[in-house]
Amino acid sequence: xxxxxxxxxxxxxxxxxxxxxxxxxxxxxxxxxxxxxxxxxxxxxxxxxxxxxxxxxxxxxxxxxxxxxxxxxxxxxxxxxxxxxxxxxxxxxxxxxxxxxxxxxxxxxxxxxxxxxxxxxxxxxxxx
Ligand SMILES: [Zn+2]
Numbered sequence: 001x002x003x004x005x006x007x008x009x010x011x012x013x014x015x016x017x018x019x020x021x022x023x024x025x026x027x028x029x030x031x032x033x034x035x036x037x038x039x040x041x042x043x044x045x046x047x048x049x050x051x052x053x054x055x056x057x058x059x060x061x062x063x064x065x066x067x068x069x070x071x072x073x074x075x076x077x078x079x080x081x082x083x084x085x086x087x088x089x090x091x092x093x094x095x096x097x098x099x100x101x102x103x104x105x106x107x108x109x110x111x112x113x114x115x116x117x118x119x120x121x122x123x124x125x126x127x128x
Pocket of ligand 1: 043062077078109110
């Protein structure tokens with residue numbers, strides 16, 4: 001489906017469902033190509049049941065079905081990111097490409113809320 005991401009890493013781990021917001025896969029590919037380094041996903045699609053299981057936000061942009069925002073599918077990923085240079089590079093590139101960015105100690109959450117929800121682009125840090 002996408003050049004740099006497999007079906008299994010994009011799909012919901014609980015249901016195997018894979019539904020991306022229209023054009024989201026292309027945006028993810030563009031980020032990967034311009035980063036020119038692997039992006040290891042720890043989360044992409046979440047079915048409503050999986051989202052509940054991992055205690056995701058009820059309107060999470062990872063959701064495959066999102067009646068609140070009407071995204072048409074998942075428009076968020078979490079990328080494994082533990083090393084300083086890699087973190088800095090993926091954060092700055094993602095911000096340039098209109099992604100919203102959530103910074104955690106061992107991963108970076110990236111979503112396209114400005115494109116699919118009409119929300120302002122944000123950069124935030126997950127509390128400890
Ligand atoms: Zn996330």
